[in-house]
Amino acid sequence: MNSFEELLFSQEDCYVIDKNLHYKHYVPIDLSVNSKTLIHRKLETSQDYEIFLDDYLNQKGARVAYGGYLEKRNLYQRSTIFNNSNTEQRNIHIGLDLWTKAETPVLAALDGVIHSFQNNSSHGDYGPTIILKHTLNNCEFYTLYGHLTLESIALLKINQSFKKGDEIAQLGKSNVNGDYAPHLHFQIIKDIEGFRGDYPGVCSEKDLIKYKNNCPNPTLLLKI
Template identity: 55%
Template sequence: MSILKFNQFLNDISKESIAVIDTEILFENYIPIKISEENDDLFSFDISSSKEWVKYIASYLEENKAKVAFGGYLEKRNIYDRSKYFKNQSEDEKRNIHLGIDFWCKEKTKVLAVLDGEIDSFKINDNFGDYGPTIILKHTIDNEVFYSLYGHLSKSSIKNLKVGKAVLQGDVIGFLGDASVNGDYAPHLHFQIIRDLENNFGDYPGVSSKKNLDFYKKNCPNPNLLLKLSN
């Protein structure tokens, strides 16, 4: 299936917005956020500090009378420069373009299966700046197979999981972790759609370089085609 047809396929799965975090938080309590140079606020604190990020996110939510800040698909971010895991020598090879949507909210927030599916894999990705505990679900709809990734979870989220276990849309599959386990970030969910896992297990790149972006845009389409969150 071509990327254009797959994008339409994703869009047609649901006419309504889909939640991937606690449904007790209403969509009207979501607010978009930019984690890029376009956001002047990021020059006002130390973006290498997870503690400063926690303060900033809390302040941003309070100022906007919101409970969740979301966004980030294909956003170029300098925050990854703090980690050797993402840095490379040339600008074209530096991994700093975000391939999913982030949901910034409180630690221990429930994380939900976006659609019916099964546990494909799970893993603790413990590089500095990485996902931390991660779950990947496999979905099959109209004979089309694709995957959803949930990163920055708590360790308890993957404690008793089994590959192949069936899940239903809206099932609680985990909880958000804190900076001590989630790669040293303020609590948030990284949610990503993936067409081909390329033999990865419990992990898949969530950030691309400029050099590889054409491939990843095709393999990791905009999750909001499915979620339909208002920007």
Template identity: 50%
Template sequence: MSLSSFQAFLKSLSTFPLLGDSMSKEDYIALDLSVNNSDLKSVNVSSSIALEVFIWDFMAKHNAKASYGGYLEQRSIYRRSDYFNQDTPEEERNIHLGLDLWIEASAPIFSPLDAKIHSFRNNTNYGDYGPTIILEHNLENNKFYTLYGHLSLESLVDLKVGKEIKQGQQIATLGTAEVNGDYPPHLHFQIIKDIQEFEGDYPGVSNHHDLEFYKENCPDPGLLLGLF
């Protein structure tokens, strides 16, 4: 299926909100964490504490319960970790491939669609996802995957590969900076067309060299959410 056809398919699906149906559109505010945001120049983005203060102050200013954004956003936060830094600027991984939903730790996360557990893992590299779940969806003869990163450790307890998940079923809660790769609490949500050989993990940040591949394989998650 071409990218444009797959994008149209995603937009046609009726989904359940990732953060639950008790929140309305007015509860969300778009958040820019890119290198182009001048407001971040005075923030030590290497510090999860400083970045959390910035994000929560931003949400309070706009009377929001959650913030969202980040697809294809070039960010400086990844420079703090050797896991993302490479030898040359072209190889440096700093372009975000998912959509982040920033909300307090322990917030429940729900499956947007019927699915089954594809895989799960605690990715413990500094700046990585921490606890991660990948769901497999088979809808209208189309198979694709959704990834949920920065979860709580409790979210991985008693999981089994192949377990059936119903649309709207709670699948996880968000983790704290101590377990989620050292970030302010948030959900990294990503769509993946071809999971390749990955299990419990998939690149969520790209370099410029590989970006065209990932733009094709990981389309805008906002197409599936509908809220934005």
């Protein structure tokens, strides 16, 4: 690990959704292009995915399905944001997804302030999104929380402060969260590159090294 990754790993007791959902209630899930779990499933709509995920969690006796960091997925082919004739296809996920029920509380991973927020409302995008700015050992970095409710961003203010574990939002339903089954997209970002209320959460093969370096694995912080 590099020094920044070691800094993340040194943090303890970090949660980004309802702390009552202890990590013992989590189960990994593979949504990659090579997933054996998806091989016999025809999933075209957010409702298809929601039914599939509910079945998966019930089968596993779990309440949260997690995964997706650096996962190459077919999920994004339905959206022109990621798949159009003018740009290279983006299909590699560079955050961590936590799939669970809509309206689940979303928590600040660490002490921080609101850097920015907005509703990224295009089909397949984040929907309502919050970015927090953090400082640890004089190191400044950011965490992104995507696929929230509209109410989550209605009363926020730039530089508003939150303590680690404070509720900052709730998970949105498919009609507001970019048309996905309810989940949190959680991403750690070293250099925000001037973005506000948004930052790429899916990249192309060509840009993978850049984003892998700028967006380390969130499980280093969460210890899942």
